[in-house]
Amino acid sequence: MADAVRVLLPVLLVLVVLLVVRRRMPVVFWWLVGYPAVALRVLVSYRATMDACGLTVPASAVRRATARMIGRQAAPVPPRHSFPRPTGSGLVMRLRMAAGQAPEDFAASADRLRHAWGAHAVHVRPTKPGRLELRLVGWDVLAEVRPARHRLGDGPLCLPLALREDGVWHVRDFRTVPHELILGATQSGKSVYLRNLLCGLARQPVVLVGIDCKWGVELAPFAPRLSALADTPDRANELLDVLLEEMEARFRLIGLRSGAGPDAVLTSDVWGFRKRCGRCRSWSSSTRSPNSSWPRARTTRSGGRDGHQAHPPRPARPCGRHLPGGVRAALRRRTGQGRHDAARSALGPHLPPRQRRSVGEHGARRHLPEAALAATAIPAERPGVAVVGDSSGGWSRVRSPHLTLDDAAAVCRDTAALVPELPRLDAFRPTVAVEAAGPSSSTAAVPTARPVTE
Numbered sequence: 382m383a384d385a386v387r388v389l390l391p392v393l394l395v396l397v398v399l400l401v402v403r404r405r406m407p408v409v410f411w412w413l414v415g416y417p418a419v420a421l422r423v424l425v426s427y428r429a430t431m432d433a434c435g436l437t438v439p440a441s442a443v444r445r446a447t448a449r450m451i452g453r454q455a456a457p458v459p460p461r462h463s464f465p466r467p468t469g470s471g472l473v474m475r476l477r478m479a480a481g482q483a484p485e486d487f488a489a490s491a492d493r494l495r496h497a498w499g500a501h502a503v504h505v506r507p508t509k510p511g512r513l514e515l516r517l518v519g520w521d522v523l524a525e526v527r528p529a530r531h532r533l534g535d536g537p538l539c540l541p542l543a544l545r546e547d548g549v550w551h552v553r554d555f556r557t558v559p560h561e562l563i564l565g566a567t568q569s570g571k572s573v574y575l576r577n578l579l580c581g582l583a584r585q586p587v588v589l590v591g592i593d594c595k596w597g598v599e600l601a602p603f604a605p606r607l608s609a610l611a612d613t614p615d616r617a618n619e620l621l622d623v624l625l626e627e628m629e630a631r632f633r634l635i636g637l638r639s640g641a642g643p644d645a646v647l648t649s650d651v652w653g654f655r656k657r658c659g660r661c662r663s664w665s666s667s668t669r670s671p672n673s674s675w676p677r678a679r680t681t682r683s684g685g686r687d688g689h690q691a692h693p694p695r696p697a698r699p700c701g702r703h704l705p706g707g708v709r710a711a712l713r714r715r716t717g718q719g720r721h722d723a724a725r726s727a728l729g730p731h732l733p734p735r736q737r738r739s740v741g742e743h744g745a746r747r748h749l750p751e752a753a754l755a756a757t758a759i760p761a762e763r764p765g766v767a768v769v770g771d772s773s774g775g776w777s778r779v780r781s782p783h784l785t786l787d788d789a790a791a792v793c794r795d796t797a798a799l800v801p802e803l804p805r806l807d808a809f810r811p812t813v814a815v816e817a818a819g820p821s822s823s824t825a826a827v828p829t830a831r832p833v834t835e
Contacts, residue, residue: 399413399414407519407520408469408470411469411470411471411519411520412467415519415520416467416472416519418499419465419471419472419498419499419500419517419519420465420467420472422498422499423465423472423474423498423517424465426497426498427459427462428456428459430494430497430498431459431460432456432457432459433493433497434490434493434494434497435486435490436459436460436482436486436487436490437457437458437459437460438457438458438479438480438481438482439455439457439458440455440456440457440458441458444458458479460476460477460478460479460482461476461477462474462475462476462477462515463475463476465517468516468548469548470518470519470520470522470547470548471500471501471516471517471518471519471547471548472516472517472519473514473515473516473517474514474515474517475508475512475513475514475515476512476513476514476515477511477512478511478512478513484505484506484507484513487505487513487515488505491503491504491505494515495517498517500517500518500519501518501519501520501521502517502518502546502547503515503516503517503518504516504518504546504547516547516548518546518547518548522544522546522548523544523546523763523766523778523779523780526543526544526765526780526781526782526783527782528782528784529541529550536554536556537556537585537587538554538555538556538582538585538587539552539553539554539555539556540552540553540555540577540578540581540582541553541581542574542577542578542581542781543574543577543767543769543779543780543781543782544779544780544781544782545769545777545778545779546777546778546779547777551769551777551779553578564756565767568761568764569764569765569767570764570765570766570767570780570781572599572786573764573765573781573783573784574765574767574781575599576784576786576788576789577781577782577784579603579606579789579792579793580784580789580792580793583603583606583792583793583796583799584792584796584799585799586799586801587801588608588800588801588803588806589603589606589607589608589800590607590608590609590610590620590624590806590809591603591607591609591610591611592610592611592617592620592621593610593611593612594611594612594613594614594617595612596612596613597610597612597811601811602786602789602790602793603789603790603793604793604811604812604813605790605793605794605797605813606792606793606794606796606797606799606800607793607800607810607811608800608801608803608806608809608810609623609806609809609810609811610809610810610811611809616809619809620806620809623805623806623808623809626805627803627805627806751776753768755768755776755778756768759778763780765780765781765783766778766779766780767779767780767781797813
């Protein structure tokens with residue numbers, strides 16, 4: 382009896398430690414236990430699993446003739462595969478498809494492969510003609526997302542903002558696609574995404590301009606890093622006019638530097654865009670439509686040519702009442718070039734009908750009805766989960782790392798020295814309350830969105 386207890390006690394202790402490691406440190410548990418077990422299961426049952434899923438092809442004539450000579454039946458041939466290579470969240474295999482097979486066949490059998498190999502999810506991605514990548518995910522990586530430990534992407538304005546469900550980071554490159562459109566219901570994680578975006582851009586020497594027509598309730602905590610902040614529709618109109626003046630000045634400078642005249646810099650599609658937009662209505666009153674809609678549309682349409690990066694001023698229902706029709710159409714067309722992040726929508730079952738129509742129209746236009754259904758099926762108890770699509774027709778669920786408002790405001794205060802000097806925006810520079818000396822000096826300052834000239 383004592384010998385049995387002496388043997389069972391270490392075994393139980395090891396099991397308890399493994400359970401704790403699996404819950405607290407899933408990456409460590411995957412490398413110690415998960416990867417060896419799943420890789421061995423895949424290698425042993427690969428042929429039988431592929432045959433059961435209908436992913437095999439008949440044997441060649443040579444193999445059939447050889448099998449008849451020795452009195453055996455030629456077995457179906459599965460696709461050739463590489464050795465399972467471990468990753469931080471699963472494993473990856475490269476497959477060489479046989480003649481007559483397509484990546485859609487493997488994507489349709491992904492759920493069957495997941496159950497057969499005991500993985501959390503299986504994702505299929507074609508790499509080149511005749512070859513594809515089979516990625517197995519060991520656990521739910523979207524349950525708890527942590528910030529990336531190392532910098533992903535090359536160059537400025539390239540930010541890892543969310544983790545995809547296949548364990549790969551979704552990197553947002555504003556130089557490739559300078560425009561973005563976000564859809565989401567209330568309490569769906571839009572603010573967390575905005576905090577990650579602002580903290581990533583705040584560490585770089587770029588001009589950040591905010592338009593928050595709800596009296597700065599969303600962007601006021603980040604005022605130390607903002608070069609300009611408009612908190613009312615009237616101030617937004619004035620700020621957009623100043624941005625247009627800055628953009629036109631840069632266009633003329635570019636034209637002079639390139640040898641062309643200043644009137645030949647802007648092409649006709651920019652100047653004629655106002656006529657094609659028609660009569661755009663503003664978010665508050667139709668009397669402001671020529672003063673607010675047209676500058677926003679023009680900045681969105683041509684801002685990427687001289688370094689301006691257009692982003693929705695506040696990611697709250699931009700396809701609804703916050704943007705007029707012409708500007709909304711411009712953003713949708715611009716986001717269609719390259720990677721398209723407009724389908725980022727942690728919507729849940731409480732999605733308003735207006736946004737349901739917006740997501741449905743986006744899915745139909747992009748041939749992504751499955752993505753639209755997946756966005757509306759996100760549970761309400763998991764905020765921050767979203768759907769990101771691209772122009773190639775693919776889509777994936779993503780989730781941003783949780784970032785509190787205090788931490789994001791602290792990053793903006795620490796990087797306040799990186800605010801570039803732009804004299805045109807001095808009148809819109811938000812003022813920040815001076816921190817009082819003493820123990821309470823570590824608390825966040827309360828910014829006010831008022832110009833320094835007042």
